[in-house]
Amino acid sequence: MLAETICSAVSAAGLGIAAITAYRRRFLAAVRVAAYALVPVGLVMTGLVKWLAGTAFSPVAWAGFAVLGLSWLLFLTTRAVERRRGGAPRARRGERAAEKGRQDGRAAVAPAAPAPSPGPAGGATAKPADDFSDIEAILKKHGI
Template sequence: MLAETVCSAVSAAGLGIAVVSAYRRRFLAAARIAAYALVPVALVMTGVVEWLAGTAFSPTAWAGFGVLGLSWLLFATTRAVERRRGGTRKERRATKAAQRDSVAPGASAPALGPTQDREGQGRAQSDRSRRSGGRGAADDDFGDIEAILKKHGI
């Protein structure tokens, strides 16, 4: 009963402010204030305020919120442990089987990666530049392409 009275008073005050805003010819602001002022009365009329007041002062409801918090904590803990272990047993078995059955296990490594020499430049690049006689970077690019095509038999 007290919550309904407070909501009604808040709505009446908001509608009063809306009337003053409309008197000052701020009609858009007055309409917006009136909309906000009608929300508490609407909540009282729908019964939400009564339900909320009953829930807020109910020990059973607070115990229910505690149980919900405990279940969330358990879910979060099990997820963290599962991530640390690397997934469930089924997921680990599937991952190991996929690694064993993969077509090219080293496919992520570059096929024609240049080896490093003492100066930090690729040996393949320096050999190509010696062979080309210093013709430029465009010939080096075509040389890479030719080497890849020859490797694959094309």
């Protein structure tokens, strides 16, 4: 009952300020103040204030907040442990798969064929080894 009275008083005061602002011909600001002033009355009318007041004095609600806090603390702890170990488990699995692929890829790669001799055009055509050398350099840079 006290919370509803306080909210009503705050709304009345806000509407009074809105009226004074409108009297000074600042209509846009007056409408904005009136909108803010009507929020507490709307909260009282929806029953949210009564629910919040009941929650604030309920030991069960406070125990629920404690459980939520413990849950949050456990999440943070697991994140810190994952960071110390070197990343999330999914990321480690992906790294292991990539490493395995690199090892398999190195074994399957055949040695490069010798470059063909330039044709009658005087070497106007590019060598196949030159076409992929920049790509190979990028892949080696990233460890692939």
